[in-house]
Amino acid sequence: MAKAQHAPDYRPVPALLRRLREEAGLTQRALATRTGIPQPAIARIERGTVIPRVDTLDRLLAGCGEQLGIQERPGVGIDRTPIRALLRLTPAQRIRVATREGRNLERLERSASA
DSSP: OOOOOOOOOOOOOHHHHHHHHTTTTOHHHHHHHHOOOHHHHHHHHHSSSSSSOOOHHHHHHHTTTTOOOOOOOOTTTTHHHHHHHHHHHHHHHHHHHHHHHHHHHHHHHHHOOO
16 A cells, blocks of 8 residues: 655745845845746745745755755654554553553563573
């Protein structure tokens, strides 16, 4: 069965682009001149009415003196099944599980030091 894909969250893009443009001391028109991307398109991206393609965003960021980067997401490759199972338990059930696992660890520690 295929793993469900989650849609990327593009909400930070407008604010990020606006902040970086302003920090670079650029108006939308100046950024348009630097990148060749029309000023009205930049305005739509900054308002969040348009989601830019990756190459467009890369050009805009480069115009602001920044660049896109790839970063590994924390938690990728972690099996969350046990975590989800614990979260379905009541607090009292979680305490019982933790107590039982604590006893198991104590037994393991005793047998390792023997």
